[in-house]
Amino acid sequence: xxxxxxxxxxxxxxxxxxxxxxxxxxxxxxxxxxxxxxxxxxxxxxxxxxxxxxxxxxxxxxxxxxxxxxxxxxxxxxxxxxxxxxxxxxxxxxxxxxxxxxxxxxxxxxxxxxxxxxxxxxxxxxxxxxxxxxxxxxxxxxxxxxxxxxxxxxxxxxxxxxxxxxxxxxxxxxxxxxxxxxxxxxxxxxxxxxxxxxxxxxxxxxxxxxxxxxxxxxxxxxxxxxxxxxxxxxxxxxxxxxxxxxxxxxxxxxxxxxxxxxxxxxxxxxxxxxxxxxxxxxxxxxxxxxxxxxxxxxxxxxxxxxxxxxxxxxxxxxxxxxxxxxxxxxxxxxxxxxxxxxxxxxxxxxxxxxxxxxxxxxxxxxxxxxxxxxxxxxxxxxxxxxxxxxxxxxxxxxxxxxxxxxxxxxxxxxxxxxxxxxxxxxxxxxxxxxxxxxxxxxxxxxxxxxxxxxxxxxxxxxxxxxxxxxxxxxxxxxxxxxx
Numbered sequence: 001x002x003x004x005x006x007x008x009x010x011x012x013x014x015x016x017x018x019x020x021x022x023x024x025x026x027x028x029x030x031x032x033x034x035x036x037x038x039x040x041x042x043x044x045x046x047x048x049x050x051x052x053x054x055x056x057x058x059x060x061x062x063x064x065x066x067x068x069x070x071x072x073x074x075x076x077x078x079x080x081x082x083x084x085x086x087x088x089x090x091x092x093x094x095x096x097x098x099x100x101x102x103x104x105x106x107x108x109x110x111x112x113x114x115x116x117x118x119x120x121x122x123x124x125x126x127x128x129x130x131x132x133x134x135x136x137x138x139x140x141x142x143x144x145x146x147x148x149x150x151x152x153x154x155x156x157x158x159x160x161x162x163x164x165x166x167x168x169x170x171x172x173x174x175x176x177x178x179x180x181x182x183x184x185x186x187x188x189x190x191x192x193x194x195x196x197x198x199x200x201x202x203x204x205x206x207x208x209x210x211x212x213x214x215x216x217x218x219x220x221x222x223x224x225x226x227x228x229x230x231x232x233x234x235x236x237x238x239x240x241x242x243x244x245x246x247x248x249x250x251x252x253x254x255x256x257x258x259x260x261x262x263x264x265x266x267x268x269x270x271x272x273x274x275x276x277x278x279x280x281x282x283x284x285x286x287x288x289x290x291x292x293x294x295x296x297x298x299x300x301x302x303x304x305x306x307x308x309x310x311x312x313x314x315x316x317x318x319x320x321x322x323x324x325x326x327x328x329x330x331x332x333x334x335x336x337x338x339x340x341x342x343x344x345x346x347x348x349x350x351x352x353x354x355x356x357x358x359x360x361x362x363x364x365x366x367x368x369x370x371x372x373x374x375x376x377x378x379x380x381x382x383x384x385x386x387x388x389x390x391x392x393x394x395x396x397x398x399x400x401x402x403x404x405x406x407x408x409x410x411x412x413x414x415x416x417x418x419x420x421x422x423x424x425x426x427x428x429x430x431x432x433x434x435x436x437x438x439x440x441x442x443x444x445x446x447x448x449x450x451x452x453x454x455x456x457x458x459x460x461x462x463x464x465x466x467x468x469x470x471x472x473x474x475x476x477x478x479x480x481x482x483x
Contacts, residue, residue: 003027003078003102003318007050007071008042010082011061013372013388014294015042018080021310030074032067034060036380041372050074055382061085064092068099078102078317087293088115104317106269106292107218113266114290118161118199124287127265129258132277132286134201142179145200149178152202158182160189161197168192169235171203201288206438208278209237210244210285212259213301215312216268217322223256224305224329227297231426231442233349238419238442239426240297241336242304245397245435246280255285260326262287270316271298271309280438296339296389299370303335303393334397336404338423340371340411341385345422345451353381358414362407366393366400369411379416387418397435401427422451 005028008015019029019042031046036055043049050070053060060066062085071079079096081087081104090111096103105111114120118137125131135148138161149156149172158181160168168189172178182198190196209232213224228244229237247255259274273291278284298309307329316322343349356377361369371388373379379387390411392404405427408420426432431441 001025001027001315001318001320003314005030005047005074005076005078006104006314007067007074007076007079007101008032008046008082009061009067009071009079010085010087011037011040011042011372011383012386013370014082014084014296015040016045016372017310017370018042018082019045021308022080022314025311025314027314030071030076032061032070034382036382039377041374041377044374048074055380057085057383064089064095067092068095068101071096071101072099076101078104078314080104080314081293083293083295088291090115102317104270104313106272107267110266110268111292114268114272114292116161117159117289118197120290121199121287123266124262127258127262129262129287130285132201132204132288135199138197138199139182142182145178145182145198146175148200149175152200155203155205156200157203158185158198158200160185160193160195161199162189162193162195168198204277204279204286206280206440208244208246208280209275209439210247210255210278211273211275211291211295212256213295213298213309214259214263214268214272214274215307215309215316215322215324216263216270216272217316217320218267218269219264220322221260221263221268222322222324222326222329223260224301224307224309225331226252226255227300229297230437230439231432232439233442233446235439237297237339239336239338239423239432240300241334241397241400242300243331243334244278245334246278248283251278251283251285258285258287262290268292271313296386297337299368299389299391300335300337300393303366303368303391304331304333305329306332333393333395334400335391335393336397336400337389337391338404338408338426339389339419340387340413340423341419342379342387342416343385343419344417345419347417349419351381351385352416353379353385354416355379356413356415358412360410360412362390362410364403364407366403367391367407368393369407373413387413390420390423398433401433425449425451 029046030048032052052066086092090108093103093108139145158170170181170185186196209229227242229240231239276285368391394400408424
């Protein structure tokens with residue numbers, strides 16, 4: 001192992017997760033902290049802390065020079081970027097390498113190759129992996145977009161080539177609507193990611209969102225089966241589970257094999273996720289993008305496979321070859337994850353930072369709570385609203401949902417509202433229990449449910465939300481940390 005001390009260039013629950021994984025490997029940790037995060041749980045657990053700037057993310061967790069300087073000053077060998085912030089920033093990975101540090105993740109060229117969605121589509125096509133019919137790369141203007149849309153067929157989804165989190169996404173039903181939406185989407189993408197490039201995909205109505213977790217050592221890759229993330233609000237993931245109940249064994253085998261094929265084609269190193277749309281009506285699946293990092297929902301995969309993904313990221317970055325074979329990875333039961341946010345579902349999911357005056361964490365067999373909370377912790381207003389992830393694992397999907405409902409009933413976070421009530425309602429819903437939903441189901445359900453009133457314009461992702469339906473964003477500015 002070439003790593004003796006890791007610099008954790010992130011915050012919140014993922015920072016806690018990284019610190020704990022490193023400790024179990026006997027590796028020292030230095031936690032980056034902004035001025036708003038000096039009392040966070042990861043800072044308490046790490047061996048050391050290093051101040052990296054003011055509260056605003058742009059001046060701290062997104063300040064690559066400050067992060068690298070702090071890592072060098074504290075004698076670290078490696079940098080773990082977690083998810084969001086700079087985790088999929090190739091320039092940051094290059095700076096880490098240039099400073100003589102190890103970037104715990106894929107090589108910069110891999111991030112560049114797979115981080116741009118249009119380029120990733122081309123890589124998938126070259127690997128023989130099916131992709132959603134769409135434009136051949138970036139569309140340069142309205143006329144080019146309309147020509148591509150005619151070839152693809154309406155409706156089409158307009159997507160930002162350089163980012164995610166729902167930003168830059170629009171759905172056009174005809175040429176006139178496309179002409180109106182292209183400039184809007186480009187301007188939003190430019191403001192969010194510094195790149196207004198767009199591409200088009202066929203919009204699959206009532207699609208399922210399925211993603212495959214892979215591990216690679218730069219030569220060989222394996223899959224750790226798939227997750228379903230179809231329950232989404234404003235194209236942000238709310239609930240995840242593994243495996244995907246909508247797949248047959250034959251579809252699962254084909255899907256996961258395609259992910260391994262693409263990962264090996266790009267010589268992938270570390271943990272990564274390949275995202276697909278699954279058309280349940282036709283049985284087709286389409287690659288849409290790759291996330292070159294660990295994801296929020298990785299715990300459900302860990303629960304059903306018994307593989308510590310974060311530890312393997314560190315081990316591979318430290319020079320180990322992937323000793324796991326595909327035959328070593330087997331599915332064990334079912335796991336469901338509920339994202340617990342500091343938001344009020346009854347007030348249009350308005351974020352609510354504040355002080356945690358009391359905390360009761362659920363326990364029992366098959367329950368895991370990945371969180372950054374402790375009694376007395378002040379949740380800052382500068383970042384996204386994710387407080388933690390409550391995961392339940394059992395032998396069957398039905399039992400896992402029942403266990404999650406029990407755990408949600410035991411969870412108490414005093415001092416601020418959370419989205420636990422939303423998840424408890426979902427565990428009791430007949431469609432959810434049957435697995436009869438799609439990526440648009442939750443928004444339709446919320447319109448008639450007293451938990452929330454969703455009044456935002458379609459396609460407008462709320463900064464306080466965490467993930468995207470067809471993309472999985474990087475954290476950008478303070479309060480916009482999409483994961």
